[in-house]
Amino acid sequence: MIEKKILLTDCPDDKGLIAKITNICYKHQLNILHNNEFVDFETKHFFMRSELEGIFNEATLRADLEFSLPEGANFRLIDAQKRKRVVILVTKEAHCIGDILMKNYYGGLDVEIAAVVGNHETLKELVERFDIPFHCVSHEGLTRVEHDKLLAEKIDEYAPDFIVLAKYMRVLNPDFVARYPNRVVNIHHSFLPAFIGAKPYQQAYERGVKIIGATAHFINNELDQGPIIMQNVINIDHTYSADAMMKAGRDVEKTVLSRALDLVLHDRVFVYKNKTIVL
Amino acid sequence: MIEKKILLTDCPDDKGLIAKITNICYKHQLNILHNNEFVDFETKHFFMRSELEGIFNEATLRADLEFSLPEGANFRLIDAQKRKRVVILVTKEAHCIGDILMKNYYGGLDVEIAAVVGNHETLKELVERFDIPFHCVSHEGLTRVEHDKLLAEKIDEYAPDFIVLAKYMRVLNPDFVARYPNRVVNIHHSFLPAFIGAKPYQQAYERGVKIIGATAHFINNELDQGPIIMQNVINIDHTYSADAMMKAGRDVEKTVLSRALDLVLHDRVFVYKNKTIVL
Amino acid sequence: MIEKKILLTDCPDDKGLIAKITNICYKHQLNILHNNEFVDFETKHFFMRSELEGIFNEATLRADLEFSLPEGANFRLIDAQKRKRVVILVTKEAHCIGDILMKNYYGGLDVEIAAVVGNHETLKELVERFDIPFHCVSHEGLTRVEHDKLLAEKIDEYAPDFIVLAKYMRVLNPDFVARYPNRVVNIHHSFLPAFIGAKPYQQAYERGVKIIGATAHFINNELDQGPIIMQNVINIDHTYSADAMMKAGRDVEKTVLSRALDLVLHDRVFVYKNKTIVL
Amino acid sequence: MIEKKILLTDCPDDKGLIAKITNICYKHQLNILHNNEFVDFETKHFFMRSELEGIFNEATLRADLEFSLPEGANFRLIDAQKRKRVVILVTKEAHCIGDILMKNYYGGLDVEIAAVVGNHETLKELVERFDIPFHCVSHEGLTRVEHDKLLAEKIDEYAPDFIVLAKYMRVLNPDFVARYPNRVVNIHHSFLPAFIGAKPYQQAYERGVKIIGATAHFINNELDQGPIIMQNVINIDHTYSADAMMKAGRDVEKTVLSRALDLVLHDRVFVYKNKTIVL
Structure with missing residues (x-):
């Protein structure tokens, strides 16, 4: 059966890597639909993303790649036609989750939303209008660790590929972060x-900046310090109060988040040393 | 004689301010070509910029304004047809000073460049190609205070309206800053x-951002903390080294600086409480 | 009772117009919260938008303005606190109507959506999830004039301030256009x-452009020739098929439309000689 | 001797093309520094740009490629370290040529400016300040064909790789265009x-658009219809006269042109069926 798969490879840079990998694909009679590669000359690391089409003998392909590639090479073969499953965490703001729900509704985002989990009930009604399960996991009376543990248990019921923080307004503790390495996308x-x-x-208002923006990133254990996937800004001026900025910023936030998700969901994002390589 | 002048007013907000000011203008038979106003509701402060055309009886006009406006009002009446005079400070990089020189050459920036002062000789040859005086005021062997004093003496010979730091790569000491309040524009x-x-x-490279940008601001006594006039960004990606960012950033830097200058030189920028109001 | 109203004035340019209008406001003890004006020096026409706060004696205010302003002046006094009512026309695409519905849901757009009318049933289900009436007025078997007449009848049941074409994919005939002058916003x-x-x-793909964009405009009787309210673009490259452009373009379309609506709904847009003045 | 070369390949798409080409490179012990490829699935055409480093046996390499690649394949091997030589045509406007001269002065554009040719004397003085030969080839009293022939003769004296129209305000005749296929870049x-x-x-002013922009493209025989290399826009509003647009547009024009040149000069632009593929 003809299938489409994505081969993600990264390893220490070496001569002939593209030749080796593409040769193996050729030998397997796999057509390369798209091929993007990047060598980070600072860390001397090689990254390649290949969209392949053909009849896959996955065991042999893996064996061939393992044999050919240098030690320490990572490769993953991903079914390009299987939609990723996500659980989305929210608090009270509707614009990011709303945009994802709407895009999902009309087929604009290639994703399966398994569930939405909020630490408040606020967005339950909206989420359920789109026939997606909503769970409230309140943080009231719990330590952060206790609350995050409940969250993780709820999340794990759905076995998601990725977790999306769509304006989830709480910091997640290191255990939670460690549980889902490079799998939690925040805006x-x-x-x-x-x-x-x-x-x-409010900080932007006080500083008097002339642009505001948004950043989608994977979370790590330092607040707002994780690998950045996408950023964008819009122009503002002195007439914007902090509230007006917040209102104007919503469209940037939701667009940056959904474009970042689009990249992540199509396996276009490598994470390496706290940076992303988007191929 | 028909003249064009710009009236800049700012004062604590009050009812009837626009009416009072425009009435006086009308009484003086001055035509208002452009009128922009802004009330900062947080600080309850009023700002207005009026481009006026007519025959000016400046003494009476000032007296009328003083009589009408609340105590603590500032107003300035500026000859709209007189080009501002600037002294530009540089170090070694050519792109910002080069863009200003070139724009000045073809009439793209409404400014009189009185002189360029560098702490290195590097840009002397370029500046002199445009028949602008270049002075090297080296910082070698001097304390910051001593060097800044020499700079100020050289600058003051030209009595500029504004001082432009076109990639001047040294911090200026508080005495220097205090000498030219809201008159020093940095990129x-x-x-x-x-x-x-x-x-x-280099910081941007290490953080792995997906946008880089530039900020034009007036300097104050905290490094890179002065009132922001204009900002812009461009998109970058993982393929950019710090050097590639620097190269790509040059066009943003020079464009942001020259657009900020265009605003400052046309008296469109109020500074209030470390922010700018651009009218 | 303290109210907020917006005074929109336009008339042939003349000396003293700002003074006259703001004086009347002052005499009426109305505070001017925001005041924006523009003189088009080509057509010698004056435009002003004033946000007023106070106790309105509307009859006297109108009389005073009429007495003071030159013949041919238009002025409108609009209740700033009353949300505008719109009817939205759609065909099959969900992204623009979806964004408006969602923004309306969370309070991000200051509007009352009276009803949505489609020439297909496709979006009925989505619209009704937001508890907004949906009417299908099919064009099947009807001439354009007949269909537009049915549309207008349905629209008029709701007496909307504005009509929004949120990807309504049919051309409207001149009678329809004439019925709602400067009140139909298209994307x-x-x-x-x-x-x-x-x-x-498809046209963009064939031409090989490197940017795609969207335009929000009032409709007139020439296809896509009406007064432009807002435009924006995004960068694309050779990897985009026409379909990929369409997908990427959706976020631009919906953002341009909702930002244009935000301006229109807050009475910030004058139309004059097939252009808009946005104050 | 270790050299850097760029291999540009394009041919009808086929299985195994990347493998074949990269294998040959590997066999020749050439390191691939950067590799970008694109398959146009509409025209079923394959494009690849490979930056290679190593000791080149060019004759063997070419023979190997010719043997391996399908009939009709084009490949070019370009010295990556040799700066391209250009002749620049101008009329009277200084901002684009000025930016190129300035970037060339400080090393911001990897190019050898062999000469500037104008149909007016206007820019002679500016160009000569940068020690670049300027030739005036006036069109006065000549037919277009005669004038273009003189231009071509003057250009050919310098044997440039590319010709840059930096606001050259005349249409070039088909013979001229045919003489330099995909080698003339216009802004x-x-x-x-x-x-x-x-x-x-002026057209933009009359239409009342809210964005203005610039397009860099290769010329062909239809006015402003050639393959587009790069485009960008800036926001404007109703306050812009046609003159103000022209002034604001200059920075976009010059930036788009110099960024497009940067791509062209580094052999990153394929032209295929009136579109560009930028790798």
Whole structure:
């Protein structure tokens, strides 16, 4: 059966890597639909993403790749036709989750939304209008660790590929972060590294900036310091209050988040040493 | 004689301010070509910029305004047809000073460049190709205060309206800053407040951002903390080294600086409480 | 009772117009919160938008304005706190109507959506999820004039302030256009005047452009020739098929439309001689 | 001797092309620094750009490629370290040629400017300040064909790799175009295909657009219809006269042109069926 798969390879850079990998594909009679590669000359690391089409003998292909590639090479073969499954965490703001729900509704985002989990009930009604399960996991009366543990249990019921923080307004503890390495995508409402932490629009207002923006990134254990996937800004001026910035910023936030998701969901994002390589 | 003047007014907000000011203009038979106003509702402060045309009886006009406006009002009446005079400080990089020189050459920037002062000789040859005086005021063997004093003496010979830091790569001491309040425009090669201080492109590279930018601002006594006039960004990706960012960033830097200058030179920028109001 | 109203004035330019209008406001003890004016020196026409706060004696205010302003002056006094009512026309595409519905849901767009009318049933289900009435007025078997007449009848049941074409994919006949002068806002999926008419993304693909965009405009009787309210673009490259452009363009379309609506709904848009003045 | 060369390949798409080409490189012990490929699935054509480093046995390499690649394949092996030579045509406007001269001065554009040719004397003085030969080839009293022939003769004296039209305001005849296929880069001061031909800013003003832009493209025999290399826009509003648009547009024009040149000069642009593929 003809299938489409994505081969993601990364390894220490070496001569002949593209030749070796593409040869193996050729030998397997796999057609390369798209091929993107990048060598980071600072870290001397090689990255390649190949969209393949053909009849896959996966065991042999893996064996051939393992034999050919240098030690320490990572490769993953991913079914290009299987939609990724996500669980989305929210708090009270509707614009990011709303945009994802709507895009999902009309087929604009290639994703299966397994469930939405909020620490408040606020968005339950909206989510359920789209026939997606909503769970409220309140943080009231719990330590952060206790709450995150409940979250993780709820998330794990759905076995998602990725977790999306669509304006989830709480910091997640290191155990949670470690549980889902490079699998939690957050949207932060500033052009990082400016305005880290709480109330970035208020910070932006106080500083008197002329642009505001948003940053989609994988989370790590330092607040707003994870690998950046996508950023964008819009122009503002002195007439914008912090509230007006927040209102204007919503379209940037939701667009940056959904474009970042589009990349992540199509396996176009490598994470390496706290940076992303988008192929 | 028919003249064009710009009336800049700012004062604590009050009812009837626009009516009072425009009435006086009308009484003086001055035509208002453009009128822009802004009330900062947080600080309850009023700002207005009026481009006036007619025969000016300046003494009476001032007296009428003083009589009408609330105590603490500032107003300035500026000859709209007189080009501003600037002294430009540089170090070694050519792109910002080069763009200003070139725009000045073909009439693209409404300015009189009185002189360029560098702390290195590097740009002397370029500046002199455009028949502008270049002075080297080396910082070698001097304390910052001593050097800044020499700079100020050289600058003051030309009695400029504004001083432009076109990639002048040294911090200026508080005495220097105090000498030219809201008259020194700097270009910083990042979207402030991100990447304050030295080597912002290297910082941007290390953080793995997906946009880089530039900020034009008036200087104050905190490094890269002065009132922001204009900012812009461009998209980059993982293929950009710090050097490639620096190269790509040059067009943003020079464009942001010259657009900010265009605003400043046409008296469109109020400074209030470390922010700018651009009318 | 303290109210907020917006005074929109336009008339042939003359000396003292701002003074006259703001004086009347002052005499009426109305505070001017925001005041924006523009003189088109080509057509010698004056435009002003004033946000007023106070106790309105509307009859006297109107009389005073009429007495003071030159013949041919238009002025409108609009309740700033009353949300505009719109009827939205759609065909099959969900992204623009979806964004408006979602923004309306979370309070991001200051509007009352009276009803949505489609020439297909496709979007009925989505619209009804947001508890907004949906009417299908099919064009099947009807002439354009007949169909537009049915549309107008349905629209008029709701007495909307504005009609929004949120990807309504049919041309409206001159009678329909004349019935709602400067009250029908359309989104066109190209940066006009490029790619007028059908399939602009296909046209863009064939031309090999490196940007795609969207234009929000009032309709008039020439296809895609009405007064432009807002435009924006995004970068694309050779990897985009016409379909990929269409997908990427959706976020631009919906954002341009909702930002244009935000301006229109807050009475910030004057139309004059097939152009808009946005104050 | 270790050299860097760029291998540009294009041919009808086929299985195994990347493998074949990269294998040959590997066999020749050439390191691939960067590799970008694109398959146009509409025309079923394959494009690849490979930056190679190593000791080149060019004759063998070519023979190997010729043997391996399908009939009709084009490949070019280009010295990556040799700067391209250009002749620049101008008329009277200084901003684009000025930016190129300035970038060339400080090393911001990897190019050898062999000469500048104008149909007016206007820019002679500026060009000569940068020690570049300037030739005036006036069109006065000549037919277009005669004038273009003189231009071509002057250009050919310098044997340039590319010809840059830096606001050269005349249409070139088909013979001239045919003489330099895909080697003449023009900057047009609109976002094509909008506002083709003369006075695009006047056209933009009359249409009342909210963005203006610029397009860099190779010329062909239809006015402003050649393959587009790069485009960009800036936002404007109702306050812009045609003159103000022209002034604001200059920075976009010059930036688009120099970024397009940067791509062309580094052999990153394929032309195929009136489109560009930028690798």
